[in-house]
Amino acid sequence: MTLALFLLPMGHAKAQEIQERTIRWGHLNNTDHPVSIGVKKFAEIVAQKSGGKLRIREFPSNQLGSEMQQQSALRGGTQEMQSPATTSLVGIVKEFGLIDFPFIVSTPAQADALLDGPLGQALLNKLPEKDLIGLTYWDLGFRNVTNSRRPIAKGEDLDGIKIRVIPNPVYLETFRTFGANPVPMSFSDLYSALENRAVDGQENPYSVILSNKFYEVQKYASQTNHTYSANIILVSKKFWDKLSPTEQTILREAAIEARDFQRKVSREQAAAAVSELKAKGMQVNEITEAELERMRIKTAHVKEKFSAEYDPALVKLFNAELERVHAGK
Numbered sequence: 001m002t003l004a005l006f007l008l009p010m011g012h013a014k015a016q017e018i019q020e021r022t023i024r025w026g027h028l029n030n031t032d033h034p035v036s037i038g039v040k041k042f043a044e045i046v047a048q049k050s051g052g053k054l055r056i057r058e059f060p061s062n063q064l065g066s067e068m069q070q071q072s073a074l075r076g077g078t079q080e081m082q083s084p085a086t087t088s089l090v091g092i093v094k095e096f097g098l099i100d101f102p103f104i105v106s107t108p109a110q111a112d113a114l115l116d117g118p119l120g121q122a123l124l125n126k127l128p129e130k131d132l133i134g135l136t137y138w139d140l141g142f143r144n145v146t147n148s149r150r151p152i153a154k155g156e157d158l159d160g161i162k163i164r165v166i167p168n169p170v171y172l173e174t175f176r177t178f179g180a181n182p183v184p185m186s187f188s189d190l191y192s193a194l195e196n197r198a199v200d201g202q203e204n205p206y207s208v209i210l211s212n213k214f215y216e217v218q219k220y221a222s223q224t225n226h227t228y229s230a231n232i233i234l235v236s237k238k239f240w241d242k243l244s245p246t247e248q249t250i251l252r253e254a255a256i257e258a259r260d261f262q263r264k265v266s267r268e269q270a271a272a273a274v275s276e277l278k279a280k281g282m283q284v285n286e287i288t289e290a291e292l293e294r295m296r297i298k299t300a301h302v303k304e305k306f307s308a309e310y311d312p313a314l315v316k317l318f319n320a321e322l323e324r325v326h327a328g329k
Contacts, residue, residue, distance in 0.1 A: 017246035018053045023239075025056055025081040026064035026073075027231075028187050033211045034269050035083055035231055036060050038138055038262030045254040054250060056081075062188050075131040077238030083231045085140055086123075087168045093126045095310045098318045100170040101303045102226050103296035105325065108139070108267055111228045113325040119318055133235040135255035139266035140205055140229035145222045146214055147201025148194070151285045152222035155295045164190055164202040173302050174226065178295075194218060205229060206273035207266060215280040223286045226295070233259075 023046075029035045036058065043056035064070050064079060067088040073079035089096040098119070105111045114120065115137040124134035145152050147161055159179035165171040167184035175182040183199050193199045194217040201218065209221065233255045240248065278284050287295075307315045 014246050015051060017244040018050050018250070019244075019247070020053050021247075022055045022057050023080040024059060024064070025083070026059040026062075026070045026079060027083045028062045028067060029060055029208070030211045031060050033060075034207055034262055034266035035138065035140070037265050038258050039083065041261045042254050042258035045257050046250060049250045049254060050247070054247065066186050066188060071132070071234070074234055074236040075238075077131075077236050080236050080239045082234045083138065084234065085166070086137070086230050086232045087166050087171070089127075089232065090168055090170075092130045092132070093123065095126065095314050096123055097168065097170045097306055098123075098310065098314065099230065100168060100227055101306070102170075102174045102299040103292070104303070104322060105228050106225070108263070110325045111139075111230070112263070114321055115230055117321055117324070119314075119321040122314055122317055127234075128237055131237045133237050133240045135233040135235060135252055136259050137230040137232055138259050139263040140231050141207060141266060141270050142225040143203045143205055143227045143229055144209070145201060145203045145224045145226070146209055146218040146220060146282070147222075148197070148217070148219050149200050151220045151283060152224060153285060153287060154291050155298055157222075162200045164193060164199045170302060170306055171227075173305065174299055177299050177302065191217065203227075205270060206277065207269045210269075210273040210276055215277055215282045219281075219283060221277055221282050221284045223284070224295070225287075225292070226299075 025039055027035055027039070039056065039058050043058070046054045046056055064073065067082070067084040070079060070082045071084065071088065071092065074082055086096050087100050090100070099115070105114060120137060127134045145158070145163070147163065149161060150157060152158055155178045158175065160181070162181045162183060163175055164185045165175060165182040172182045172184065185193060185199070190202055191212060191214070194202065194214060202214065203224070203226070206221075209215070235251065243251070274284055
């Protein structure tokens with residue numbers, strides 16, 4: 001098939017609005033992680049929709065720097081795309097901390113409804129003034145605690161555990177509530193810190209725990225499901241503004257199409273990861289629903305404390321959306 005024929009379905013005029021571009025996409029995950037698999041799917045869709053003119057060049061495993069460094073590069077226009085965890089944006093738009101509140105959703109369906117609805121869009125709308133464009137949210141998953149000291153079967157078991165957390169005040173407050181000693185640390189430094197026992201443990205989705213081989217330096221994994229994490233698909237606004245409307249539409253549509261694929265892969269991998277972690281020698285324990293409810297109640301003040309610091313209109317929307325998703329609407 002010739003390029004001309006390949007471009008025919010989108011129309012001659014539309015085809016002329018697409019330039020040859022290489023788009024650099026960076027993230028911190030390894031190439032076997034669902035985020036990387038999603039990037040590859042996105043690249044396929046973009047290539048198909050653009051007749052091969054728009055090419056995605058993936059830079060996994062922090063090759064372009066930490067999430068914060070890559071965000072700076074996007075804002076400065078020296079990198080085109082990134083897929084960080086939403087929590088890394090709180091220093092730019094603090095209201096992204098709403099998503100990090102502990103125990104606000106308990107199922108993937110609730111998480112999707114929250115992020116794909118008015119709240120998720122309202123947060124995306126705050127990014128252009130910060131020189132970023134947000135396209136959509138992909139699945140990172142529910143976060144679970146691992147450590148080298150003991151199983152966590154109840155909140156009190158976290159007492160005295162030195163645990164690495166994302167540099168985010170909501171995470172710090174959540175773990176301090178249980179008497180843990182949370183240590184903010186870049187993800188790139190985490191494995192060596194666990195190996196050297198600079199910290200006792202960490203918290204991440206199971207797919208991250210498996211992909212980064214934390215089972216080599218951690219004995220216990222506990223299904224706390226304390227926070228749901230999403231990756232946000234970001235584009236440099238300086239780059240975005242150079243794109244034609246057709247090119248922008250291609251990227252937006254591809255991000256949504258790849259999202260649905262990526263979420264499915266991510267959740268399948270998370271389920272399989274538990275068995276793989278057990279096979280590799282980790283002791284994995286679940287936590288009872290009653291105990292999770294106790295933990296939720298104990299951390300309710302975190303939501304109240306930080307909500308007071310956020311845009312009141314967004315907090316009102318957040319609370320209304322939580323009611324909606326919990327009602328299954």
